[in-house]
Amino acid sequence: MTHAEAASNRDGRVMHDNYGPMIWGGTGERWDLLQLQKNGPTDGGDQLRARIRAILAGTDGSPSATQPGQPSGAQLQFRGSTTI
Known part of the structure; x- marks a missing residue:
């Protein structure tokens, strides 16, 4: 989700004050x-x-x-291994 969507509770999960875009009823703090x-x-x-x-x-x-x-058009291939 974008900041605008999350701030406006567009996912409907954790409801909080709407600080998203004003056109979605928010305060406009997160509109990006x-x-x-x-x-x-x-x-x-x-x-x-x-x-x-x-x-x-x-x-x-x-x-x-x-x-x-x-x-041109050849797919990028990674060589070697990595560990974390």
Whole structure:
């Protein structure tokens, strides 16, 4: 969820004072990512989630990450192992 959505109790889980966007009945303290462009629609969270799904599915039209020396469009591959 975006700050605007969480501040406005859009998830309906832990109810608290609405400090989200004023257009959602809040005090306006948290409004970030409500809109992704000036005077745009107020569904910024939905737009972001759709963009992320497209990127993860590889359908966003952007070039995939490549390693130096690999042809354009080659998938990034990680080598070695890590431990935490």
